Amino acid sequence: MKERERWYQNSFAFTALLLWIKTYLVYKLSFNLPTMNWKQELILIINPLSSVLFTLALIYFFPKRFHNRTTWIIALIFSIVLYANTLYYRFFNDFITVPVLFQTNNVGDIGNSLIAQTYWYDIFFFLDIILIFYFVKKGFLKPSSYTKRSLVKLLAVASIFLTVNLTLAESERPQLLTRTFDRELLVKNLGTYNFHIYDLLLQSKTTAQKALADNVDVVEVRNYTDQKKVPANEELFGIAEGKNVILISMESTQQFVIGREVGGKEITPFLNDFIQESYYFENFYHQTGQGKTSDSEFLLDNSLYPLPRGAVFQTHPLNEYYATPEIIEDHDYHSAVFHGNNKSFWNRDIMYNTMGYDEFISEEYYSINENNQINYGLKDKPFFEQSMAYLKEMPQPFYARFITLTNHHPYKYHDEDQAIPTFQTNDPIVDQYPVTVNYTDQAIKQFIDQLKKENLYEDSIIIIYGDHYGISERHDKAMAQVLGVDEISPFDNVQLQRVPLIIHIPGMDGETISRVSGQIDLKPTILNLLGIEDQGIHFGTDLFSDEHEDIAVFRDRSVVTDRYVWTSDMCYERESGKEVSVESCQEAKDQLKELDLSDSLIYGDLLRFSNFAIE
Numbered sequence: 246m247k248e249r250e251r252w253y254q255n256s257f258a259f260t261a262l263l264l265w266i267k268t269y270l271v272y273k274l275s276f277n278l279p280t281m282n283w284k285q286e287l288i289l290i291i292n293p294l295s296s297v298l299f300t301l302a303l304i305y306f307f308p309k310r311f312h313n314r315t316t317w318i319i320a321l322i323f324s325i326v327l328y329a330n331t332l333y334y335r336f337f338n339d340f341i342t343v344p345v346l347f348q349t350n351n352v353g354d355i356g357n358s359l360i361a362q363t364y365w366y367d368i369f370f371f372l373d374i375i376l377i378f379y380f381v382k383k384g385f386l387k388p389s390s391y392t393k394r395s396l397v398k399l400l401a402v403a404s405i406f407l408t409v410n411l412t413l414a415e416s417e418r419p420q421l422l423t424r425t426f427d428r429e430l431l432v433k434n435l436g437t438y439n440f441h442i443y444d445l446l447l448q449s450k451t452t453a454q455k456a457l458a459d460n461v462d463v464v465e466v467r468n469y470t471d472q473k474k475v476p477a478n479e480e481l482f483g484i485a486e487g488k489n490v491i492l493i494s495m496e497s498t499q500q501f502v503i504g505r506e507v508g509g510k511e512i513t514p515f516l517n518d519f520i521q522e523s524y525y526f527e528n529f530y531h532q533t534g535q536g537k538t539s540d541s542e543f544l545l546d547n548s549l550y551p552l553p554r555g556a557v558f559q560t561h562p563l564n565e566y567y568a569t570p571e572i573i574e575d576h577d578y579h580s581a582v583f584h585g586n587n588k589s590f591w592n593r594d595i596m597y598n599t600m601g602y603d604e605f606i607s608e609e610y611y612s613i614n615e616n617n618q619i620n621y622g623l624k625d626k627p628f629f630e631q632s633m634a635y636l637k638e639m640p641q642p643f644y645a646r647f648i649t650l651t652n653h654h655p656y657k658y659h660d661e662d663q664a665i666p667t668f669q670t671n672d673p674i675v676d677q678y679p680v681t682v683n684y685t686d687q688a689i690k691q692f693i694d695q696l697k698k699e700n701l702y703e704d705s706i707i708i709i710y711g712d713h714y715g716i717s718e719r720h721d722k723a724m725a726q727v728l729g730v731d732e733i734s735p736f737d738n739v740q741l742q743r744v745p746l747i748i749h750i751p752g753m754d755g756e757t758i759s760r761v762s763g764q765i766d767l768k769p770t771i772l773n774l775l776g777i778e779d780q781g782i783h784f785g786t787d788l789f790s791d792e793h794e795d796i797a798v799f800r801d802r803s804v805v806t807d808r809y810v811w812t813s814d815m816c817y818e819r820e821s822g823k824e825v826s827v828e829s830c831q832e833a834k835d836q837l838k839e840l841d842l843s844d845s846l847i848y849g850d851l852l853r854f855s856n857f858a859i860e
């Protein structure tokens with residue numbers, strides 16, 4: 246009589262189970278993927294299953310006599326992927342992506358470092374492979390006897406697991422796939438295997454768009470940006486030549502907090518004073534999309550628009566650019582970014598390399614503990630304090646960019662850091678916001694004092710700006726209360742996209758400038774202050790030029806000009822906020838062409854055809 250087959254004797258089921266357990270163990274033991282609640286833990290537990298089942302199902306494309314062998318080979322491939330990631334993670338604290346595999350210039354170094362990360366006990370990574378091989382040989386494991394029907398059922402189960410996984414992930418991390426912010430988050434939510442598939446898809450799309458582009462395409466963009474070029478301000482051109490440039494990106498800081506009080510206390514007392522001795526731009530708009538902070542960084546250093554979907558830092562990190570750090574390197578500048586968060590967040594480590602930064606002082610350079618971190622990482626005060634040690638030692642002149650972090654959604658703070666009252670709207674996000682903005686204001690004050698002490702202040706131009714909005718439209722009701730209006734109209738929403746911009750130039754009194762401008766204008770402005778003419782293709786115009794174009798084009802396709810605001814298919818007069826006929830906004834709408842030109846430049850990687858490109 247035929248012996249009844251037990252499920253664990255089926256090589257398909259046995260392998261799937263072992264791979265599932267192993268992947269979860271590797272998550273726990275090899276990677277640092279902390280979970281905050283049961284939902285996140287559940288996502289971690291179930292996420293390997295769907296990819297394991299779908300991949301193993303491939304064996305049914307082979308004749309039955311090959312089933313055991315293909316099962317084993319698939320298990321081996323999974324194990325190699327896991328192990329390769331473990332090795333890479335041990336060294337880089339990050340996961341492998343396709344661009345990483347093609348970074349040929351430092352492959353030798355990486356190879357050696359990876360070999361140094363191997364241990365004898367790594368053999369356990371392949372224990373299941375050995376077991377499966379042995380059990381098959383001994384006849385204990387049999388090729389699975391699944392019929393087409395049972396296979397369909399199995400795939401249905403795998404699909405259910407995938408759907409549950411994605412739904413849970415979406416509720417934990419809205420827009421996970423479109424924003425693609427952090428690899429750690431992607432792996433946590435999708436699992437290593439799905440993450441690699443996702444990464445591959447992203448890569449093939451990018452490669453296809455690039456392959457179709459040719460050098461004629463760049464001419465159109467160049468003609469456009471050439472005719473936009475404006476002469477620099479004669480008095481200010483080269484005024485900061487050879488001086489240090491210190492940039493401070495204020496996390497989620499909107500312009501409406503400037504000069505505003507809560508409970509009789511200024512929200513930004515330091516900035517309010519600093520503005521008096523600086524150039525202050527009160528109609529300066531952020532132009533970021535889904536890439537948030539990273540988009541603002543992209544705008545700043547390239548004067549190109551970020552992309553309509555995803556973060557350009559993640560999707561096009563290996564393009565040819567002509568970023569400020571690359572340009573000023575020829576003028577003996579040393580460039581660095583300081584940020585108290587994980588270096589792979591927003592793919593910064595890779596992108597900074599592409600843009601030519603000499604140094605990235607990230608999380609691992611700082612001492613971070615339970616007490617000095619909140620929200621996304623190190624608190625701003627210890628961040629600036631600890632940064633000073635590195636800044637002091639940096640070769641001068643430097644181009645040093647600081648990215649603050651404490652004023653990040655959900656605006657949590659430690660009690661001892663609260664110096665001003667909250668707003669009183671009963672919307673906790675809005676209510677807490679001024680307190681964390683105020684904390685950053687204090688941190689910047691301390692930093693500026695420190696710069697003076699270290700004799701760096703007089704030799705530096707200091708540029709402080711907000712990276713993007715902090716309070717989203719979801720909080721319009723509470724915001725209406727804060728601003729003392731009945732409701733927030735689409736026009737108000739556009740105006741809320743203003744972020745502060747302060748440029749301090751030693752020896753200059755400064756003034757408040759009301760012209761319309763955006764983050765895209767920063768690069769030509771900075772390069773003109775440094776007296777550098779070779780600026781490559783850029784969409785912005787110098788903020789100090791008499792012919793500066795009063796335009797801000799948003800990624801959501803709203804446009805602000807000196808006279809009008811175009812948003813949500815409506816046209817408003819900018820000064821009065823009154824709605825006017827749609828025709829009035831024709832000129833504003835024409836500016837949208839810029840977005841498409843800039844996008845084509847990035848999708849086609851067109852700067853590789855331009856003679857600006859640096860090898």
Ligand code: GP9
Nearest residue numbers: 536537538539586590621
């Ligand atoms: C993360 C920080 C915040 O490192 O820059 O990113 P955000 O969510 O604002 O884009």
Ligand code: MN
Nearest residue numbers: 496497538712
């Ligand atoms: Mn940000």
